Amino acid sequence: MGARRRIEGAATSGRAEDRAGGEIGRRRRAAQEAGGEEYVTKRREVLDAAAVVFQRKGYQAATLHDVARELGSDRATLYYYFAGKQELLRGVVDESVDEMVSGVREIARSDATAREKLRNLADHLMEVYESHFPYPYVFIQENLKATWQEKSEWAERLTARVREVQSQVRGIVEHGIRDGEFRSDIPVELVVNGLFGMVNWSHRWFRPGQQHSGADVGRAFATLLLDGLGEAEHRLKPRD
Template sequence: MSRRRRSAQNDSSPSYQAKRRELLQTAADVFQEKGYDAATLNDIAERFGTDRASIYYYFASKKELFQALFQDVVIGVLDDNVSAGTEIAEIDADAPEKLRRLVELLMLSYENNYPYIYLYIQEDMAKLEFQSTPWAKDMLLKTKRFEAIVAGVLEQGVAEGTFREDVPTALMAKALFGMINWTHRWLKPGSHRVDARQTIDAFCALFFQGALAKPA
């Protein structure tokens, strides 16, 4: 490791940290557009307005840069979602109300942390080379915890008679997450085509139309 690189790792100055955050944002945009495998440090450096050598002042490799995106941002968002989701599941409300709040929580977290969460979905962390690392396993565990919260609300709905019982809750959950997660292909904050709020309303209307129990 070069002396410059060792010095950079210990640099906590506001200017260095601000530049590092800007670089992470640029890298996230490039990874989202090209995909992790196709994106290169040259692509990121060009978009950032610098050369490849300067990238090494902040990160030793593309892999380290990609990892930092998730360690610095995504893990915290997943923690917040699990915490907020747990609170929603415990409120005194019927299952449809809880589920709507969970959908809202998830979609707004995607919008407010764009494109980091979408990058996580796009790259399918379970298939990446990082899956054996502790931080990747931690992310997958947090994702499964949130999915379990949703599954629990769906099961509550079946038990209380608000959700239909002829469709397995596991299948309902897959349908719901399929709709939400596919938005990484087309929902872009600031595009003025459709925003997270409109998407929440539309998805809940469509999902509840099929999932709600029919009156006897």
């Protein structure tokens, strides 16, 4: 169901690029709406190739020819699955961001302590980065500045999801300070930016299958952050 839903969403977002249409555009939309298993599998292969190319060359420098070459196909074949490079980028970004957001929501709403929530959060983010590699890193690496200025429904939804994650993490940190779990002499924004700085910078060196798993990295990051937040807590009083 999830794959079918993503394809239906892509069919809608791709129509703007398809406006001039043509037979291949009509065939693509029909195949997306039908959502057959073979089509879904091949479409995933195209997305995987695009993610590799976007990470290696950068989205702006990458071309559909590069993606086709990575896939071992030709550019014309790509149009049967995606309307263009922009739709490919959306496909690469959306799934991992959705999983990231849903996991952060679940952690924030749990009955765990603020310390436990931050530890679970670091684990979750790195596990998403690992399981969806290299999709999330394309988003981080590109920073997608143009997306934030884009007025499309997709861009607005993506911006809202990113801000929600930031807001949830900020709320956890604030809760920990109020409850006296975290030291109160470090500005909340520095704690939040520090967490995302550690996790996001891993795009420069983390690769699945190497010495440390995503869970290993997440636990290490959480320990570094939480040990720092707990330091000197005996002499710091919680804020009113």
